[in-house]
Amino acid sequence: MLIRKAHAADAAAILDIILPTIREGSTYALDNAMADSEAIAYWTSAEKETFVAEDGGLVVGTYYLKANQAGGGQHVCNCGFMTKASATGRGVAKRMCQHALAHAKAQGYKAMQFNFVVSTNDRAIQLWQSMGFEIVGRLPLAFLHPHKGYVDALVMHQQL
Amino acid sequence: MLIRKAHAADAAAILDIILPTIREGSTYALDNAMADSEAIAYWTSAEKETFVAEDGGLVVGTYYLKANQAGGGQHVCNCGFMTKASATGRGVAKRMCQHALAHAKAQGYKAMQFNFVVSTNDRAIQLWQSMGFEIVGRLPLAFLHPHKGYVDALVMHQQL
Numbered sequence: 574m575l576i577r578k579a580h581a582a583d584a585a586a587i588l589d590i591i592l593p594t595i596r597e598g599s600t601y602a603l604d605n606a607m608a609d610s611e612a613i614a615y616w617t618s619a620e621k622e623t624f625v626a627e628d629g630g631l632v633v634g635t636y637y638l639k640a641n642q643a644g645g646g647q648h649v650c651n652c653g654f655m656t657k658a659s660a661t662g663r664g665v666a667k668r669m670c671q672h673a674l675a676h677a678k679a680q681g682y683k684a685m686q687f688n689f690v691v692s693t694n695d696r697a698i699q700l701w702q703s704m705g706f707e708i709v710g711r712l713p714l715a716f717l718h719p720h721k722g723y724v725d726a727l728v729m730h731q732q733l
Numbered sequence: 734m735l736i737r738k739a740h741a742a743d744a745a746a747i748l749d750i751i752l753p754t755i756r757e758g759s760t761y762a763l764d765n766a767m768a769d770s771e772a773i774a775y776w777t778s779a780e781k782e783t784f785v786a787e788d789g790g791l792v793v794g795t796y797y798l799k800a801n802q803a804g805g806g807q808h809v810c811n812c813g814f815m816t817k818a819s820a821t822g823r824g825v826a827k828r829m830c831q832h833a834l835a836h837a838k839a840q841g842y843k844a845m846q847f848n849f850v851v852s853t854n855d856r857a858i859q860l861w862q863s864m865g866f867e868i869v870g871r872l873p874l875a876f877l878h879p880h881k882g883y884v885d886a887l888v889m890h891q892q893l
Contacts, residue, residue, distance in 0.1 A: 602806030642849060645877040646762030646886070683883075686872065688848070689802060710870020710888045712846065717805040723843075726806070728870045728888060 574665070576672045579623040579635065584613050586632035587625065590657045591616055598719050600694050601653070602726075605719075616653075622676075626656075626669050633660035636669045638677060641686050650682040666697075670704055678733045685731055691716050692725040705731045734825070736832040739783040739795065744773050746792035747785065750817045751776055758879050760854050761813070762886075765879075776813075782836075786816075786829050793820035796829045798837060801846050810842040826857075830864055838893045845891055851876050852885040865891045 579587060588609055595612055598605035603615070616637060617623045626634035634656040641651035652673050656665040677685055687706065690697060702708075710728030718724045739747060748769055755772055758765035763775070776797060777783045786794035794816040801811035812833050816825040837845055847866065850857060862868075870888030878884050 598804060601804065602802035603804045605804055642762035642875070644758060644761065644763045644765055645851075645879070646849065646875055648877060648883075649872070649875050684874070686875070689806065691805075709872060712809070712869060712888070712890060713892065714844070715802070715806055715809050715846070717808060719805070723808075728872070730872060732873065 634665040687729040690727040794825040847889040
């Protein structure tokens with residue numbers, strides 16, 4: 574698996590990954606009706622570094638990394654990860670997260686924080702915990718899940 | 734004290750309040766060197782409702798209220814409050830927070846969350862706790878304080 578910076582030419586491949594997740598609306602706090610153009614603009618906006626994971630020449634995952642806050646908070650980064658539905662179970666998210674942790678450290682970030690991990694997203698929570706993230710906050714009923722109603726969201730964190 | 738929506742004509746009065754706080758850099762995770770124009774654009778950006786507190790015809794405080802997340806997270810709001818340095822100790826922040834809680838509830842928000850309360854900001858933490866906010870998260874060493882080095886930041890929350 575190759576993880577590399579995303580280019581403009583990757584837009585269609587990135588949209589193939591992020592749109593189903595956004596439309597489904599059970600893991601990210603994003604407008605599930607956002608236009609395709611808004612979705613790609615969000616995922617590749619100027620303040621983010623956006624990467625793709627390629628397997629056998631196909632883009633199977635994408636992630637972004639950015640400073641989580643400005644000023645006195647800019648030493649902590651934030652990431653979002655999405656894996657192509659047809660590529661789940663192959664460790665794509667784990668490989669992207671390993672890449673992100675190494676890249677963030679190389680960039681001088683001192684910690685990585687996920688601000689809003691939906692508490693019903695067991696697969697993600699287990700993965701992040703196995704990779705060293707700790708739950709440092711629980712936001713009560715902060716997410717309206719499309720099928721489960723109001724559920725908590727977690728703040729997860731690790732020092733780099 | 735009158736709390737009302739901010740107008741374009743309030744820009745100078747708002748800047749008189751927010752610039753010293755931004756420049757000092759010990760309570761908000763914002764670039765302390767941001768231009769005046771960036772500061773007012775940030776505080777009054779389109780996704781925010783911005784208010785001012787007037788006392789005797791003078792603007793002594795300002796706050797904004799916005800959705801903290803999009804999509805499944807849009808029922809939780811977020812606020813930022815700043816009081817004019819010369820007006821501290823008069824309950825300006827408390828009055829603005831009371832106004833914000835009532836306004837948020839009237840707008841249909843189900844909770845209010847502060848994402849990044851610097852842990853050395855004792856005055857703010859005590860005030861928010863006295864007004865019903867609970868600490869739901871602690872972000873380890875998330876803020877580089879200009880005099881105290883790396884300190885924690887708190888996530889505070891209350892249901893409405």
